[in-house]
Amino acid sequence: MNEGELLILGLLMTESRHGYGINEFIERNLSRVTDMKKPTAYATLERLCRQGYVRVRTEQEGNRPPRKVYAVTPSGEAYFEELLHTNLAQADRLTLGGDIGLMFLDHALRHDALALLRQRLDTTEARLAEMEHAPRHRFGLGVDLAIEHHALLLAAERDWLAGLVRRLGEPAPPEGPQI
Amino acid sequence: MNEGELLILGLLMTESRHGYGINEFIERNLSRVTDMKKPTAYATLERLCRQGYVRVRTEQEGNRPPRKVYAVTPSGEAYFEELLHTNLAQADRLTLGGDIGLMFLDHALRHDALALLRQRLDTTEARLAEMEHAPRHRFGLGVDLAIEHHALLLAAERDWLAGLVRRLGEPAPPEGPQI
DNA sequence: GGGCGCATGTAATGAGTTACATGATTGA
DNA sequence: TCAATCATGTAACTCATTACATGCGCCC
Secondary structure (H helix, E strand, O other), X not given: OOHHHHHHHHHHHHOOEEXXXXXXXXXXXXXXXXXXXHHHHHHHHHHHHHOOOEEEEEEOOOOOOOEEEEEEOHHHHHHHHHHHHHHHHOOXXXXXXXXXXHHOHHHOOHHHHHHHHHHXXXXXXXXXXXXXXXXXXXXXXXXXXXXXXXXHHHHHHHXXXXXXXXXXXXXXXXXOOOO | OOHHHHHHHHHHHHOOEEHHHHHHHHHHHOOXXXXXXXXXXXXXXXXXXXXXXXXXXXXXXXXXXXXXXXEEOHHHHHHHHHHHHXXXXXXXXXXXXXXXXXXXXXXXXXXXXXXXXXHHHHHHHHHHHHHHOOOOOOOOOHHHHHHHHHHHHHHHHHHHHHHHHHHHHOOOOOOOOOO
């Protein structure tokens, strides 16, 4: 829970930043690990501020738009550590929405199901390729770790999907879960 | 998206049911595939009803509390098929909240990180064991498929975590992503 | 009489999304 | 002059969660 706050706070632990900068950094560098959107980032910053975990200060360079620069407070550091520990210790629930469809596979024609699952497989392969071609990271050592993790899970997913498509394509599966 | 509606509609495709029964079925038989809660199930039924995808009829057996039994309408069947096709074709985003913590691994003491990740590993192993001991299913063929899928992903997760813990435990990792 | 099972929900809360709103500067 | 970049957000909406509310019947 509260991965949003962990993310924002973690980024601020390295250096103070403003909302726009944070959002840009996430979009450019962390798109493979999170998909936090702009308004969510702004709202999270505001929330952390209300709770006293970060402090704001308004800055202005030349006649650029003014920036609200956020910095972690001591209580914010403690909170960050707490969130980090909880997050590291917790195993994600791996219940995927895609499994709901699988449950009702027999409601679709086998021919249709095959085509649709092949689409799913294609997407998965594309994502995996993208993940594996990701450059090693300038930011923190841990990002590579997260990407490695993600890639490994995607590979497992691809293998499983490929196996499923193969099984579905065969006329009469002799053993294993029947379809 | 809208896995909730797919789930409820899918259950109703097999036979008409009332809210209480649906919730119970989910808790008892589908806990490994979904974690939909009671109020969500009731609300989803109501929404499907408003949209004309299911029809209600009130039933009463003896002097039990009256039941609102829901049945899929023709337009509901079409909608179900649409949802099913979309769901089968779509690959789930595999961005896990647990990766956020990994990104900031270097903010924790190695000793702490190790202990915490071992906790994560333990949980994962427990879940995997539970998944593998799940009995084969009375309801639909697809449920087994979903469970098989889930178990496979959990196994990949366990292997990766075990590897990570091993790497973290070693004093100076010679290659691969450094920690 | 007390608690569990059956059966319905509501209310409060919170988190996240999309689309929209605003306005200045900079570079082609 | 037009588009992109910088920088802030708000509003409306959806979805889900937790905790609470209600009431009857059945069994011990």
